[in-house]
Amino acid sequence: MSGNEDRKTTGMVFNIQKFSVHDGPGIRTVVFLKGCPMRCRWCSNPESQNSESELAYNKRLCLGTEQCGRCVAVCPKSAITASENGKIRIHREHCNDCPCDCAKVCPIQCLTVYGMASTVDSVLAVVEKDASFYARSGGGMTLSGGEPLLQRDFTLALLREAKCRHIDTSMETCGFVPWKDLHDACTYLDSVLFDIKILDPEKHFAQTGVPLKPVLENFRKMMQTFPELCVHVRTPVVPDFNDSKDVLLPIAELVRRYPNARHELLPYHRLGTQKYMFLGREYLLGEKTLDADLFRQFNRMYRN
Numbered sequence: 001m002s003g004n005e006d007r008k009t010t011g012m013v014f015n016i017q018k019f020s021v022h023d024g025p026g027i028r029t030v031v032f033l034k035g036c037p038m039r040c041r042w043c044s045n046p047e048s049q050n051s052e053s054e055l056a057y058n059k060r061l062c063l064g065t066e067q068c069g070r071c072v073a074v075c076p077k078s079a080i081t082a083s084e085n086g087k088i089r090i091h092r093e094h095c096n097d098c099p100c101d102c103a104k105v106c107p108i109q110c111l112t113v114y115g116m117a118s119t120v121d122s123v124l125a126v127v128e129k130d131a132s133f134y135a136r137s138g139g140g141m142t143l144s145g146g147e148p149l150l151q152r153d154f155t156l157a158l159l160r161e162a163k164c165r166h167i168d169t170s171m172e173t174c175g176f177v178p179w180k181d182l183h184d185a186c187t188y189l190d191s192v193l194f195d196i197k198i199l200d201p202e203k204h205f206a207q208t209g210v211p212l213k214p215v216l217e218n219f220r221k222m223m224q225t226f227p228e229l230c231v232h233v234r235t236p237v238v239p240d241f242n243d244s245k246d247v248l249l250p251i252a253e254l255v256r257r258y259p260n261a262r263h264e265l266l267p268y269h270r271l272g273t274q275k276y277m278f279l280g281r282e283y284l285l286g287e288k289t290l291d292a293d294l295f296r297q298f299n300r301m302y303r304n
């Protein structure tokens with residue numbers, strides 16, 4: 001694909017976060033792409049999972065249909081009706097292929113849309129604003145999600161064009177993608193953040209909804225094919241899933257086989273739970289919390 005075509009390629013982006021220091025080297029701009037093949041029960045970005053744009057509703061802020069009701073009046077599909085408690089009810093099954101006028105007319109933004117069609121050019125215009133910070137810190141752009149490679153063409157176009165503009169590139173991946181797509185992305189990447197959550201196939205399937213084998217095969221092929229690539233293997237430590245030495249040490253041992261890889265533990269947090277409510281979805285991990293002392297112990301174990 002030519003550079004001009006790359007610049008016009010369009011994808012679905014739900015957030016661009018600046019000044020991140022946890023998603024690759026230096027100061028980075030993280031571009032979050034919609035769509036993920038996994039359904040991790042602890043996911044803190046539920047708005048990333050579906051490929052299409054989605055409506056979020058903060059009921060607490062809503063003025064109600066008596067005082068406002070603008071969204072009900074403007075919806076072309078009768079997907080919003082008054083509810084018994086004076087607020088609104090969204091019938092999400094009717095809510096697709098729509099320019100989302102309801103969110104545009106809501107006076108207090110309790111209706112918002114996750115996901116916006118964006119071109120490579122428009123995303124890189126935002127990323128390039130912080131070029132001076134990247135130069136000083138060794139940072140750049142990180143693609144995240146969701147799973148960036150679910151939007152393969154957009155992701156590859158973004159990476160190619162970023163390289164043309166001398167921007168350092170990193171990508172977070174869940175690893176459950178076609179090998180060819182991961183291979184092609186790696187040719188434009190300076191570093192990869194590769195998630196390995198657990199090495200038990202049954203538990204992996206039960207908690208993420210996808211098999212483990214393709215993830216590990218992709219990891220092995222990536223490490224063999226790109227021995228110079230800087231790889232950060234990341235493991236979210238989740239209560240009652242993988243929060244034990246017996247589960248974490250074998251992952252650490254796997255990573256240690258490769259001199260260009262390092263392993264990082266990420267503590268489970270509950271920051272995304274409210275977003276499930278906004279999307280009308282249930283948070284499947286309930287009230288579980290991670291024992292902070294235990295997490296510190298795991299981290300110490302890694303330094304020793």
Ligand code: SF4
Nearest residue numbers: 075079095098100102
């Ligand atoms: S997104 Fe469109 S269909 Fe859905 S509630 Fe809003 S206006 Fe109606």
Ligand code: SF4
Nearest residue numbers: 062063068069071106
């Ligand atoms: S437009 Fe916003 S504030 Fe008004 S009823 Fe709809 S959701 Fe509530």
Ligand code: SF4
Nearest residue numbers: 036038040043146174
């Ligand atoms: S892989 Fe990441 S983005 Fe996808 S469901 Fe799991 S936690 Fe969420």
